[in-house]
Amino acid sequence: MTTDTGSGGAGPGLETEPAGGAGTGPVVTPSWRGGFGRLWSAAVLSRFGDALRGAALPLLAVRLTDDPLLVSLVTACGYLPWLLFGLVGGAVADRVDQRRAMWAVDVARAVLMAAFAVAVVADRAAIVLLLVLAFALTTLQTLFDNAATALLPTVVPGPALSSANARLMTGQQLAASFAAAPLVPVVLALNAGAPYLLNALTYLVAALLVASLRAPVSRPSRPGGRTLRRDIAEGVGALWRDRVLRSLCLGDALASVGMGALIAMLVVHVTDWLAAGESGYAAVLTAYGAGSVAGGLVAGRVTRWLGQARALVLLMVGQIGCLLVLGSVRHLAAAVVALGIFGVAGMIWNVTEVTMMQQRSPAGMLGRVSAASRTLSAGSAPLGAVLGGLAAGLWGPHTPVLLTAALFLAAVPVLIPALRAPDTGTAPPAGP
Structure with a gap:
């Protein structure tokens, strides 16, 4: 986060807390009153419902089919809409009232989930229905997520963005890892359709919270007759022209390849190579979740102390060290510690990256x-x-795991251009 909190003090809607180190100044935090509290509640509640569905859906998939390819296609359908509609979702999010887009999407998702819950209860669910549901939900998510990213800076003043992002992501991690996950067996015991019905209810409540926001959404006027294709091209061009955002995007892409390998094979790594069984797998996931929460609590202070770009590079180096330990030390305790620290660094990275994108x-x-x-x-x-x-x-x-470490290492030099930019936290002017 930028070290400049503004010459006029904290400003409306802000609170300050003592900084973690000498000479860093106060940490500016968003007020829970008003728009941010409602937005935070909506995001955390939605994530809670999503986590319930995310844990229950694979179990339903393996019950409906024993074909590994069909099961894997359920996950693939959760990625494919981003490739097909992600850019369109971003262009639409810049054209419309973001609040209205978010609550409308949540209402649509609630209807889909309620209908799916009825199908499960009636024993009418089939693997094809799971594929269609995963594709439809992610298609709607492309608009929702981009609108949410664009909405936050209109609800929270600029100096508090880092803290706001940290609180949002930490709350979501807590809801997913420590609230939803333990409840999955209980909810499934009630009824096979219960997780999906509960997810529908969380969407409805989140829609009401977002719809109640009163923060104004201001967007520059756009000349008439503009096409989505031109809007998308402008967005891609703006990302590419800003050397900081460009380096972040390319570095993140390399790291995402590594994370795909890590996530897909982590269960095999723990249960086979470490011979730690399902309990060991649960232990490393819990460590990662706890580390992520801890990272969210300190993200603002870390970036204020190190500077945003420098923090990203050092965090990446730290994650490489964790991966090397995970891939070379054949002991569950080492894996738990490594993934816990990996989670801390990963959360701080996510908070910092999103904040820099919002600022620039x-x-x-x-x-x-x-x-x-x-x-x-x-x-x-x-x-x-x-x-x-x-x-x-x-x-x-x-x-x-070692492949992931190599890809993270390849991302480090890609991030170097970001170090040469001033850590101002201000947006550059729009391109021509």
């Missing part, structure tokens, strides 16, 4: 810039999953 994107173009970056990132992860599977088959179950 030209006015009225944040949805499109965010979409361009997310589309490349989402398209990279499936490639990593395939590479991870190939590496495990050819050289052993621990090699996907």
Whole structure:
């Protein structure tokens, strides 16, 4: 986060907390009152419902079919819409009222989930229905996520963006890892359709919270007759012209390939190479979740102390070290510690990257810039999953982790141009 909190004090809607180090100044945080509290509640509630559905859906898939390819296609359908519609979703998010787009999408998702819950209860669910549901939900998500990224800076003043992003992501991680995950067996015991019905309810409540926001949404006027294609091209061009955002996007794409390999093969790494079984797998996931929460709590202070770009490079180097330990030390305790620290660094990275994008994107173009970056990132992860599977088959179950480390290492020099830019946290002027 930028070290400049503004010459006029904290400003309306802000609170300050003592900084973690000498000479860093106060950490500016968003007020829970008003728009941010409602937006945070909506985001955390939606993530809670999504986590319930995300845990229950694979179990339903393997019950409906024993074909591994069909099961894997459910995951693939969760990525494909980003490649097909991600850029369009960003362009639309910059054209419309983001609040209205978000609550309308949540209502649509609630209807889909309620209908799916009825199908599950009536024993009418088939694997094809799961594929269609995954594709439809992610298609709607391309608009929702880009609109949410563009909306936050209108609800929270600029100096508090880093803290706001950290609180949002930390709350979502807590909801997914420590609230939803333990409840999945309980909810499934009630009824096979219960997780999906509960997810529909969380969408409805989140829609009401977002619809109640009163923060004005201001977007620069756009000449009539503009096409979505031109809007998309402007967003991609703005991302590419800004050397900081460009380096972040390319570095993130390389890291996403590695994360695809890591996520796809982590269960094999733990249960096969470490011989730690399902309990060991649960332990490393819990460590990663706890580390992510801890990272969210300190993200603002870390970036204020190191500077945004420098923090990103150092975090990447730290994650490489964690991956090397994970891929070379054949002991569960080492894996738990490594993934815990990996989670801390990963959360701080995510908070910092999103904040920098919000700060540096030209006015009225944040949805499109965010979409361009997310589309490349989402398209990279499936490639990593395939590479991870190939590496495990050819050289052993621990090699996907080492492959991830190599890809993270390749991303470090890509991030170097970001270090040469001033850490001002201000958006550059829009391009021609």
